[in-house]
Amino acid sequence: MKRQPEESRDRILAAAVKIFAEKGYNGARIDQIAGEAGVNKALIYYYFEGKEAILNELFQSFFRQSTGMLLDFVERGGFGENPEENKRLFEAEYASYLMSSRDLLKIIVMESLKDENEDTPLFNLVDLGGSATPERLDDMESQTGMSEAEKNQLYVTEFFTGVMPFVCYIVLKDKWCRHFGMEEEELGRCFDIAMEDTHEQYHKNRDGKP
Amino acid sequence: MKRQPEESRDRILAAAVKIFAEKGYNGARIDQIAGEAGVNKALIYYYFEGKEAILNELFQSFFRQSTGMLLDFVERGGFGENPEENKRLFEAEYASYLMSSRDLLKIIVMESLKDENEDTPLFNLVDLGGSATPERLDDMESQTGMSEAEKNQLYVTEFFTGVMPFVCYIVLKDKWCRHFGMEEEELGRCFDIAMEDTHEQYHKNRDGKP
Amino acid sequence: MKRQPEESRDRILAAAVKIFAEKGYNGARIDQIAGEAGVNKALIYYYFEGKEAILNELFQSFFRQSTGMLLDFVERGGFGENPEENKRLFEAEYASYLMSSRDLLKIIVMESLKDENEDTPLFNLVDLGGSATPERLDDMESQTGMSEAEKNQLYVTEFFTGVMPFVCYIVLKDKWCRHFGMEEEELGRCFDIAMEDTHEQYHKNRDGKP
Amino acid sequence: MKRQPEESRDRILAAAVKIFAEKGYNGARIDQIAGEAGVNKALIYYYFEGKEAILNELFQSFFRQSTGMLLDFVERGGFGENPEENKRLFEAEYASYLMSSRDLLKIIVMESLKDENEDTPLFNLVDLGGSATPERLDDMESQTGMSEAEKNQLYVTEFFTGVMPFVCYIVLKDKWCRHFGMEEEELGRCFDIAMEDTHEQYHKNRDGKP
DNA sequence: CATGAATGAGTCTTCATTCAT
DNA sequence: GATGAATGAAGACTCATTCAT
Numbered sequence: 031m032k033r034q035p036e037e038s039r040d041r042i043l044a045a046a047v048k049i050f051a052e053k054g055y056n057g058a059r060i061d062q063i064a065g066e067a068g069v070n071k072a073l074i075y076y077y078f079e080g081k082e083a084i085l086n087e088l089f090q091s092f093f094r095q096s097t098g099m100l101l102d103f104v105e106r107g108g109f110g111e112n113p114e115e116n117k118r119l120f121e122a123e124y125a126s127y128l129m130s131s132r133d134l135l136k137i138i139v140m141e142s143l144k145d146e147n148e149d150t151p152l153f154n155l156v157d158l159g160g161s162a163t164p165e166r167l168d169d170m171e172s173q174t175g176m177s178e179a180e181k182n183q184l185y186v187t188e189f190f191t192g193v194m195p196f197v198c199y200i201v202l203k204d205k206w207c208r209h210f211g212m213e214e215e216e217l218g219r220c221f222d223i224a225m226e227d228t229h230e231q232y233h234k235n236r237d238g239k240p
Numbered sequence: 241m242k243r244q245p246e247e248s249r250d251r252i253l254a255a256a257v258k259i260f261a262e263k264g265y266n267g268a269r270i271d272q273i274a275g276e277a278g279v280n281k282a283l284i285y286y287y288f289e290g291k292e293a294i295l296n297e298l299f300q301s302f303f304r305q306s307t308g309m310l311l312d313f314v315e316r317g318g319f320g321e322n323p324e325e326n327k328r329l330f331e332a333e334y335a336s337y338l339m340s341s342r343d344l345l346k347i348i349v350m351e352s353l354k355d356e357n358e359d360t361p362l363f364n365l366v367d368l369g370g371s372a373t374p375e376r377l378d379d380m381e382s383q384t385g386m387s388e389a390e391k392n393q394l395y396v397t398e399f400f401t402g403v404m405p406f407v408c409y410i411v412l413k414d415k416w417c418r419h420f421g422m423e424e425e426e427l428g429r430c431f432d433i434a435m436e437d438t439h440e441q442y443h444k445n446r447d448g449k450p
Numbered sequence: 451m452k453r454q455p456e457e458s459r460d461r462i463l464a465a466a467v468k469i470f471a472e473k474g475y476n477g478a479r480i481d482q483i484a485g486e487a488g489v490n491k492a493l494i495y496y497y498f499e500g501k502e503a504i505l506n507e508l509f510q511s512f513f514r515q516s517t518g519m520l521l522d523f524v525e526r527g528g529f530g531e532n533p534e535e536n537k538r539l540f541e542a543e544y545a546s547y548l549m550s551s552r553d554l555l556k557i558i559v560m561e562s563l564k565d566e567n568e569d570t571p572l573f574n575l576v577d578l579g580g581s582a583t584p585e586r587l588d589d590m591e592s593q594t595g596m597s598e599a600e601k602n603q604l605y606v607t608e609f610f611t612g613v614m615p616f617v618c619y620i621v622l623k624d625k626w627c628r629h630f631g632m633e634e635e636e637l638g639r640c641f642d643i644a645m646e647d648t649h650e651q652y653h654k655n656r657d658g659k660p
Numbered sequence: 661m662k663r664q665p666e667e668s669r670d671r672i673l674a675a676a677v678k679i680f681a682e683k684g685y686n687g688a689r690i691d692q693i694a695g696e697a698g699v700n701k702a703l704i705y706y707y708f709e710g711k712e713a714i715l716n717e718l719f720q721s722f723f724r725q726s727t728g729m730l731l732d733f734v735e736r737g738g739f740g741e742n743p744e745e746n747k748r749l750f751e752a753e754y755a756s757y758l759m760s761s762r763d764l765l766k767i768i769v770m771e772s773l774k775d776e777n778e779d780t781p782l783f784n785l786v787d788l789g790g791s792a793t794p795e796r797l798d799d800m801e802s803q804t805g806m807s808e809a810e811k812n813q814l815y816v817t818e819f820f821t822g823v824m825p826f827v828c829y830i831v832l833k834d835k836w837c838r839h840f841g842m843e844e845e846e847l848g849r850c851f852d853i854a855m856e857d858t859h860e861q862y863h864k865n866r867d868g869k870p
Numbered sequence: 871c872a873t874g875a876a877t878g879a880g881t882c883t884t885c886a887t888t889c890a891t
Numbered sequence: 892g893a894t895g896a897a898t899g900a901a902g903a904c905t906c907a908t909t910c911a912t
Contacts, residue, residue, distance in 0.1 A: 038892080054265075054353075057354070069893080069894095070895080072896095143261075143264075144263060182426065190431060194405055195405060209360055227442045235441075279877095282878080283876060452890060490897060491883090492884080493896075493898075500882075501882070559773060560684065566687075606847065610855075611855065611857075618824045622773075632812060649858050652858045668872085691907095711907065
């Protein structure tokens, strides 16, 4: 079936995300991806080196996008005139992006857990905020004066009590609703309150102190 | 090689946990498990119906154990005379058990994320504290009067900002240390502080209010 | 090796008939079939669901063919102007087809005997003459008036003293010749005489009476 | 489980007959036989060399028994004073024995059909009447004067229109009844009539002539 | 005699990948 | 770009047979 150039490629990627999220990378079959994408199995090998290359492409484009959003934010003023407001806007935008990447996040988490995997894509979510924009964000946000230990603590707290709860919420919310018979919206409200009561509260205490 | 009765079976289970954690359930090979266990491949099929049966056995024995610990705690006095102290003891004991189940937890998380899987073993960790001991724990801890909505909020907060951060910490701590060049102990201290600053703080606020 | 479309599929079927006849369905190995067919083992699973699907296809195509021949005969005039002659022609044609299906007949008989098998493909040879063309053949041949009991008797006699001896002759003739040191042709003559003396004689008596 | 000596052996043989008849020799599993016999799998190897040895034992004891009955008949007078009557008695006795060997007959037929098998146990049923008692039966029944060709014709007719229909009747009668909704007894009557009308008729013509 | 445990050699089936068109 | 056909390498699972007790 002839399509727009590159359309097939995108269909394959979209299908791959879906199947990988359904069965996990190892459980996914190239046939299923081809079927889901509505293309011939061999065509996948025309566009990609192999199964793993699809996964890589998926991960890379996700982090490219993430980085892009962050850079955009920094470029277009960063914390500029209205730091609080700007940051809130960016976070909302990024949160929304993550929510739309539910399937990919699942894959990222699953692959991050395997002992055999060298890298842990999940940590990119931390690196992003840290290493990706060191000289810029760091200076701005943290008035430079921050020991290595303080940074570590910051990262740990952000990751384990901020990022991961949110990631878990995104990837588990449908299952949670099905299992406990809740509505998506109710769970959303509950989760917001939960974060408000814990992580957000921590931020308020922290920022308020000095 | 003849061994003590049931020894081979245990070796197989132990090997399976390890390999599953390394490669994921789908990525694990029966040969590898046999090799790791030092038993003949066919022997695996003598003790188990197949690959999936091993996984099930693993999950079941984990939740059997978990339930056992909780029941023991309730039986032997529950919150008895010194509720705070007793609860802290149990939590420490259970936390320690979870830490020792790192590999299994990885598998549980990975399998919980797959869309194709009907059940979400992760939620058992919630069910455990909830449904397993409703009339006892509930009454004691929560003065009975608690609406459905309040319970939902409680579960959501506990799970996403209490259980999951801890689970994530357990399954990611070695990778975190390798990735960020931290010592296990330092990470442990950081994580404790992070929980103290967020989830524990929430509990204090909550209990302190009334 | 690329071949004409469907050629591989046919080669596989032909090879399967041969191997099944040699070792029986259960004794046959997919490798052997692939080897005999000169195709890659995996290709068998490209064309068929599995071993059993091959057997089914074989059986179905045999009975499709058989039914086709019978229907052709009926369509093209049936007992038309020269009933006796037409019938004789059809029988000769069908007998010749059966002779050429020697291997498949072996398989049919073997599978028909297993207690575990629900259906008895052998009986299709009876159903064929009966149910496949009820309103046509029946009326013509048997002047309609025939009680259930008479029909039963007819089927039993036809099957056990007509069909089965012929089937047994086809599937055992080579073994008989080897065992008793007879020539195929001599056995053929003997078998014709045997049938002439028994089953044919019965038909003559039956038709002659009224 | 301790039993009478040799009891286990018999149980194994009986179980083997049943399972072989159900699934065919190749389809039968040693485990199933052990299960059916209610003995440990390894015990089978105490009594028999292996799977094939069981089959051989089964076949041998069947033909030993058959030969025994025939010899008994010959020894105790053969066609003696009342040839017709004696022969009829023997045939009835032997027919009854065959009927009771339904499962074994199935196995014999199935194994006889496989191209790979050197010998054709089915033919033993012919050999029995022929070679087993050449100088005795032959002389008596056939007044010696009988050419090789005549003998061949005799065997062919006996086997394909006498023995095989009967064997087929025995091994297929339950399936026939289930398939066509007939009662065992009705089928029995029909079959007797069928044989009467064909094979028996042939005998009458043959004996009556001279 | 009897058995639970163990094993080597298969045996069916799957799958990522490639080829020819 | 696209596809039906083909394949090597593995993968899960089986099975007759043996061993130690």
